[in-house]
Amino acid sequence: MSDFVSGFWNIFVAGTVLVSIVACVVLLWAQSSATHNPGSTTGHVWDEDLQEYSNPLPSWWRWLYYITCFYGLFYLVMYPGFGSFAGQFGWTSDGQYQNEMKKANEQYGPIFKKFLSQDVSAVAANPEAKEMGQRLFLTYCVQCHGADGKGSKGFPNLTDKDWLFGGTPEQIKESIINGRNAVMPAKGVKPDLTGDQIKDLSGYVRSLSGLSADSLRVQRGKELFGAACAACHGAEGKGMVGVAPNLADKVWLYSSSEESITETITKGRENRMPAFGEFLGEAKVHLLTAYVYGLGGGEPAAAAPAATVAPAAAAQAAPEPAAAKK
Ligand code: HEC
Numbered sequence: 001m002s003d004f005v006s007g008f009w010n011i012f013v014a015g016t017v018l019v020s021i022v023a024c025v026v027l028l029w030a031q032s033s034a035t036h037n038p039g040s041t042t043g044h045v046w047d048e049d050l051q052e053y054s055n056p057l058p059s060w061w062r063w064l065y066y067i068t069c070f071y072g073l074f075y076l077v078m079y080p081g082f083g084s085f086a087g088q089f090g091w092t093s094d095g096q097y098q099n100e101m102k103k104a105n106e107q108y109g110p111i112f113k114k115f116l117s118q119d120v121s122a123v124a125a126n127p128e129a130k131e132m133g134q135r136l137f138l139t140y141c142v143q144c145h146g147a148d149g150k151g152s153k154g155f156p157n158l159t160d161k162d163w164l165f166g167g168t169p170e171q172i173k174e175s176i177i178n179g180r181n182a183v184m185p186a187k188g189v190k191p192d193l194t195g196d197q198i199k200d201l202s203g204y205v206r207s208l209s210g211l212s213a214d215s216l217r218v219q220r221g222k223e224l225f226g227a228a229c230a231a232c233h234g235a236e237g238k239g240m241v242g243v244a245p246n247l248a249d250k251v252w253l254y255s256s257s258e259e260s261i262t263e264t265i266t267k268g269r270e271n272r273m274p275a276f277g278e279f280l281g282e283a284k285v286h287l288l289t290a291y292v293y294g295l296g297g298g299e300p301a302a303a304a305p306a307a308t309v310a311p312a313a314a315a316q317a318a319p320e321p322a323a324a325k326k
């Protein structure tokens, strides 16, 4: 309850409070016995002729003050405030918070539960769920991905079909629960690239998405790309989900400028999406997954690949993926 390291300060504060209240009561009591002398003055004069009568304090005022003092004592007995004494009511700000959280969970728990039992595409189509998802997104995700989910430099756009880690419900959920960490090593897998070769590579990367580049550099860059970059970005630079972004489209995580691409190749890049699974819990993650899925880039559930493996198993697993996780 108190942040003092030494118990002395608790006693000091409690003593000061008690002495102050008692002193107020004693002072009031002393004043109440002052005699009433009609007509006599204190002898003080202001503004030439303004005098002060020597009257006792009005009783209503004195009693109000007594009540205030007793209320103060009552408060200190019931609530924390008197040194380290916790108060008879046992109230704490943390307890109040926990209570409110409990009430909120009781109120919203069933709604969360209802959505948790539905699959992501169904939740994404529900306007109430969308509103709840948006509120969560605006609380926890907005600072990096923007209010509209379109991201900014270094923070991916979540509304397009260009996914670094995949846009199926499972993949989106995985991104949110465990976070993501992408590392592009400096100079790819060829640490001996020279500055000139890096320029060739930049030219080639730009040419992949139809941007202007020196044709000689593009040609030389293309050969280097196979050795230094294709392992992650693919032979044609189209990227691989979960490994490295597509360089042959118009979507840039950083920038399409030659300077930015050269910087990426020279220094490498590292990017991190924090893990939210433990912090937000299953139900909120489910709503957020549906919200992100519904922003426009969502890809059909993995039901397709699962079905090609074993339709029966997929059908069996489908109704209760949430239950299985608990
Ligand atoms: C601190 C910044 C930050 C916050 C907060 C954040 N993200 Fe991210 N997010 C990122 C970064 C950076 C990436 C790209 C990660 C990478 O490339 O390794 C990312 C990636 C993602 C991806 C994968 C995108 C893809 O193209 O595959 C999803 C989905 C996502 N975030 C959703 C969310 C949601 C939902 C929230 C809120 C709960 C959130 N993020 C909060 C920074 C953040």
Ligand code: HEC
Pocket: 182, 183, 184, 185, 187, 188, 189, 201, 202, 205, 225, 228, 229, 230, 231, 232, 233, 243, 244, 245, 247, 251, 252, 253, 254, 255, 261, 264, 265, 269, 270, 271
């Ligand atoms: C080990 C795998 C790996 C290799 C090898 C690799 N990259 Fe990357 N590259 C990545 C990853 C992962 C990212 C995304 C980094 C991030 O999210 O910050 C990336 C990002 C980039 C980007 C930024 C794309 C954008 O949208 O802004 C460029 C450009 C790039 N790489 C070019 C290259 C070139 C050229 C090479 C060869 C010299 C190369 N990469 C080799 C993994 C790799």
